[in-house]
Amino acid sequence: MKRLLLLLFALPLAAQAAEFRSVQEAAVVLYDAPSRAATPLFVVQRNYPLEVIVPESKGWVKVRDHAGALSWVETKSLSEKRSLLVTGATAEARQRPEDGAPVAFSAAQSVTLDLVEVAPNGWLRVRHADGATGFVRAAQVWGD
Numbered sequence: 001m002k003r004l005l006l007l008l009f010a011l012p013l014a015a016q017a018a019e020f021r022s023v024q025e026a027a028v029v030l031y032d033a034p035s036r037a038a039t040p041l042f043v044v045q046r047n048y049p050l051e052v053i054v055p056e057s058k059g060w061v062k063v064r065d066h067a068g069a070l071s072w073v074e075t076k077s078l079s080e081k082r083s084l085l086v087t088g089a090t091a092e093a094r095q096r097p098e099d100g101a102p103v104a105f106s107a108a109q110s111v112t113l114d115l116v117e118v119a120p121n122g123w124l125r126v127r128h129a130d131g132a133t134g135f136v137r138a139a140q141v142w143g144d
Helices: 002-015
Strands: 019-023 027-031 040-045 049-057 060-064 070-074 083-086 090-094 103-108 112-119 123-127 133-137
Touching: 049 083, 103 133, 112 133
Parallel strands: none
Antiparallel strands: 019 049, 027 040, 027 070, 049 060, 060 070, 083 112, 090 103, 090 133, 112 123, 123 133
16 A cells, blocks of 8 residues: 555656756846846857746746756747757767767757657757757756
8 A cells, every 4th residue: 555655656756757948039048036137147059958946927937957957938038949068078979879880970069950850769959050860868968
C-alpha cells in the first residue's frame, strides 16, 4: 500500500515535462521581478532558450536559464519556437542519430540550434542558422 501511495504521488511529477520557450526579439532584458522598474539582470539574444518556471501572469513569465539563474521576462518577448543551446565546447551534429555517423556540422559553445524533432535513444534533430541539419545528443545541448 505504501508503494502504491508513493507511486501515485510521483506520477504527477513525472508527467510534468519542462516547458521551454525561445526569445523572439533581437535582445531581451531579464529582470529580478515582473516589472520593467525591477533590476535588470541579463540581456539575452534571439532564439535563446528559457525554461518556464511560472507561467504567464500579468504579461510576465518567470524563467530559468541554462546556468540555473531565475529571472522574469515579458511574455511578448517569447516564442513557442524551441531552440537549444550548445553547452559543451562544441556539439557535433551527425547525419544520422548514431555515434559513428558522419558529422553533418559542428556548433560552438553558446550557439543556438532549432529543435526540429526528438529522435529515439537520446538524439535530437536540429537545424543550424545556416540551414544545415543533423542529430546531436541531448547531453550536448540545453533546452529540451
